[in-house]
Amino acid sequence: MTDGVHRDEMTTDVRLMTYLIERDAAGHCERIELSARSQPGEAAPTERQLLAEFHHRVEKLVIDYEQSEVPPRGDELIFRDIYEEAGRHHEGPEPPGTDQPTPHGSTDRYAAVTKLLALETEFRGPRRLSGTQHTYLAEWYEKLGPALRAVDLHAHSALAYKRATWLHGVAEDFTAQDRCRLARARAKRRATRPAWRRIPGWISDVLCGYGFRPFLLLAWIAAQLVLFTGLLLAVESLTLGDSIQICLTNYLNPVGIGDLGSIGVGGRVLLLVEAWTGIVFTSVFFALLVRRWFRF
Incomplete structure (x- = not known):
């Protein structure tokens, strides 16, 4: 009224x-x-x-x-x-x-x-x-x-x-x-x-x-791991299991010279690129994730 x-x-x-x-x-x-x-x-x-x-x-x-x-x-x-x-x-x-x-x-x-x-x-x-x-x-x-x-x-x-x-x-x-x-x-x-x-x-x-959507990076990280694993299989004579293990380890913690074993020049260059890519993407992901957590 x-x-x-x-x-x-x-x-x-x-x-x-x-x-x-x-x-x-x-x-x-x-x-x-x-x-x-x-x-x-x-x-x-x-x-x-x-x-x-x-x-x-x-x-x-x-x-x-x-x-x-x-x-x-x-x-x-x-x-x-x-x-x-x-x-x-x-x-x-x-x-x-x-x-x-x-x-x-x-x-x-x-x-x-x-x-x-x-x-x-x-x-x-x-x-x-x-x-x-x-x-x-x-x-x-x-x-x-x-x-x-x-x-x-x-x-x-x-x-x-x-x-x-x-x-x-x-x-x-x-x-x-x-x-x-x-x-x-x-x-x-x-x-x-x-x-x-x-x-x-x-x-x-x-x-x-x-x-504002940091979890999108996880999808890109997964795609990169698949890509680098496939490329490593193509340039080196490794089994699928060895390629997956090396790429997963190298992405988060770059392997040293002593861990490369019989991997050739092509594989070493590929792993070097993967290591730098992993450092950049994981650093950005955790930075955005921490920002999101502190907002809440």
């Missing part, structure tokens, strides 16, 4: 702020469309430049939010209706002297940008957020990340995951933090231009999920 009274009291102010958010979302989407339609040779803004413009829009919305008379909703989010249904037209009359903002380009893009603008306005706004509101915002930011990625706004998606990481940290949810950090790293890689600069990040992601 009380919630219904609060909603009635704040309807006009929330509707005005919602209009301003949707208007700026439509304008931002128009800028994105113009950038996408630019001809080769034209100085089209990059997504990072568009994101800077986005931040400028948010700052203006925060000022409007500060000057509004929107009463608090307790633990509810002020712009909850936008998060649940972005892109819909308002019911009732619009503020005088204004036109209904219309989406430019993809409706999905317009909905995602509208939600991100609303989330940023509420996150940066003057009101002190409760623990429950922090949790709600973290969930909405994390849900928005894939939606922004789906419409090729990868830098915007990285921003959503950045906010979700911080908000999960407030709740000391370290598992969710690592999940969002990994998603943010992937979004930042996709936003990197030119494409060849993504290669180091891609390698890190494949090997260990940017350090």
